[in-house]
Amino acid sequence: MRIFTMIGDPVAMKARTSFICGMFGLMAILRLLLGVGGEMAWFDKPENQAGILTARLAVEVQSLQKITGTQLGVVIESITLVVSALIIAFSYNWKLALLNLTFFPILVVGGALQMRQMNRGAGQNACKGADIAQEAFAANRTVVSLGLQPxxxxxxxxxxAPTAKELYAGSGLFAAVHTLANSIIFFQFAAFFYVAAILFDTGEVGVLAVFRKIAAAWGFACNEGRNTERPMSFILRRIFASINFAGQGLGRTASLAPDFKSAHSNIKRTIETIERTTKMDVNVGLxxxxxxxxxxxxxNVCFSYPARPNTRILKAQPNTSTALVGTSGCGKSTxxxxxxxxxxxxxxxxxxxxxxxxxxxxxxxxxxxxxxxxIVSQEPNLFDVSIRENIAYGLNKEEPSMEQIIQAAKQANVHEFIExxxxxxxxxxxxxxxxxxxxxxxxxxxxxxxxxxxxxxLLDEATSALxxxxxxxxxxxxxAAMQEGSRTSMVVAHRLTTVENCDSIVVLANGRKIESGPPQALMQTKGAYYALHNVDAAVVHH
Incomplete structure (x- = not known):
């Protein structure tokens, strides 16, 4: 049992990490020992929402762990026990073996209930990395944009992944509990059959007398004081014990049938995710x-989201600092x-x-x-680590020095607060x-x-929630950041006062550019931007 416990945990760990790779398109690249993924269209599908993926990671992989770990050991143990017990019982006397088989259904049900109780008591070990996985799913765009998938x-x-010490300690504890629980049952059976044999040999009237009469009716002479090589009590003890062991083993196996049925469909879906081929290989290209x-x-750009196939996108000209404005849903964030x-x-x-x-x-x-x-988005996705690590995540190709982190914090006007x-x-x-x-x-x-x-x-409504x-x-x-060095900026704004310093304004409507130019020039033409500006000013004044 300890061996199978040690087998199941690494198999489940491999499945979990492969599942993560499959989602971010990493599997093919891992074969080359390097790579990242990032196909957002896959995450946009309803069946691939963050909550659903987290549940699948816990439930589906747990199914694989169960049937390849201790439960696989139980199945093999039970099959061996059933076959061995039936061979022993029928080798003594096939008629008495059949007689005792009438108790088989009770033994099977009892064994199944015992196994189910053991499973309920043990519970399901939660994945230690579930919080990390949930965080990665919820912040998938930030993870991909920063190249943090590896x-x-x-x-x-x-x-x-548990340490080797934890793995050995856990498997040893389970093996000890399993052995103790089953040994108590066997000692109980041994005491019962020992007393029953004495009562049977002495001819005491009771339930065992019924078995004597049934055996006699089938043509078996019970020992009445004569010394025989194998007295009837010996045969009954062996056959009765064998049938009990066989029933117990079959009951354990029967109790696992629902788990194997559910694991079949879960594992099939997991394998489909693991073997998924991404449509955008991030290591391919110039x-x-x-x-x-x-x-x-x-x-002449046209684009559609998987769930919104009719969204059209505009034309735009290059600029140093460009603001994208328009009503909600016009295509700015796209x-x-x-x-x-x-x-x-x-x-x-x-x-x-x-x-x-x-x-x-x-x-x-x-x-x-x-x-x-x-990229700076409307809702910043920070991770549950230190401020230093959160800033350092931006430089994913190397480990930034503390001086670089402090310099970035100063540029972002947050150094004094942190200090x-x-x-x-x-x-x-x-x-x-x-x-x-x-x-x-x-x-x-x-x-x-x-x-x-x-x-x-890229600034996507970076101040709208403040x-x-x-x-x-x-x-x-x-x-200040937009003016630094040779840097091109694209700004999505919810309030026009935040983009007045941009070099160019592009007004969007229904996925198309309807107006563009410097802010002052657009105000003078009194077109779409002028109308938006007046509405924005009225809202602010109100």
Whole structure:
């Protein structure tokens, strides 16, 4: 039993890590010992929502662990016990063996109930890495954008895999409990049959007399004081014990039938996820050696989300600092995701697509283009680690020095706040940054984006969830970040006052560009931007 316990845990661990790889498109790359994945269209499907994937990771893989671990040992043990017991019983006397088989159903049910009780008492061991997996699922876009898939994989693997000491201790404890529980039953049986044999040989009237009469009616002479080589009591003891053991073994196996039935369908789905082939191999594509200048151009672009097949996207011209404005659902955030190549646009003929420095984005390695990008979203996804680690996640290709982390924090105007904390940069932020305010979380997210020194800075409504004071501080930080060095910025804004310093404004409606130009020029033309500006000003004044 200890051996099978040690087999089941590594099998389940392998299945869990393979499941994670399958979701992020890592399996084929792991065969090459390197790689990351990131096909957002797969996560957009209803059956692949974060909660569903987390439940599958726990339930489906647990099924595999159960049937390849201790339960497999129980099945093999039970089959061996049934076969051996029946051979022994029938070798003594087949008629008496058949007689005792009438008790077989009771023994089977009793064994099944005993096994079920043992399973309920043991419970199901929760995966130690479940929290890490849930966090990775919920923040999948941040994980992919920062290229953190290999790190999350290793972190999950380390948290989920028990040490050799834990594995040996756990399997030894289970083996001891299993042996003790079954030994007590066997001692009870041995005492019962010993007393029963004495009563039978002395001719005491009782239940055993019925067995004597039944045996005599079938033509077997019971021992009446004569010394025979094998007295009837000896035969009955052996046959009765053998049938009991066989029934107990069959009962254990029968109790596992529902688990095997459920595991069959669960494991089938798990294997489909593990063997999934990603449509976007992030290691395939061009990796230009020249530095990215940041020119972005949309030409006759058409794109649709898997769940929204009719959404159309606009044309846009490259600029140094471009703000995307428009009503909700017009396609602003979609453009930000397309630039990161979280999705690929449709092929609309020669010359169509998204071009970065004149290169078709679909021909570039997703890993490479994402390394050039810093992203700050409306809701910053922070991880339940220290502030230092959260900022360091932005530089996924190497371990940043403390000086680099502090410099990024200063640029994000958050260094003084961090230094004032009792534990400084080692302060844990809580799940999702729950221990920090909205403005504090956002500035740490900005520091994480700036530490990678991005050529492209993407701001997706980065201040929309903040109060007025926090918005003012964060907006000043973002304005400074957009002006730093040769950096192209694309800004999605919910309030037009936050994009007045941008070089160009692009007004979107129904997925198309309807107006573009410098803010002052657009105000003078009194077109779509002018109308949006007046509405925004009226809301702010009210």
């Amino acid at each position: 790190y999350m994989y290793e972190k999950f693997k380390k948290a989920s 990796t230009p050696e020249t530095a990215l200048s940041g020119a972005i151009e949309f030409k 453009i930000i995701q397309l630039v990161q190549r979280l999705y690929d646009v449709e092929q609309r003929g020669p010359g169509s697509g998204i071009f970065v420095d004149g290169m078709d984005l679909r021909t570039l390695s997703p890993n490479w283009i994402r390394d050039q990008i810093g 004032a904390l009792p534990e400084g940069y080692e302060t844990r932020v809580g799940a999702g940054g729950s221990l920090l305010s909205g403005g504090q979380k956002q500035r740490i997210a900005i520091a994480r984006a700036l530490i990678r020194k991005p050529r492209l800075l 109060d007025v004071d926090s918005e003012r501080i964060v907006q000043a930080t973002l304005d």
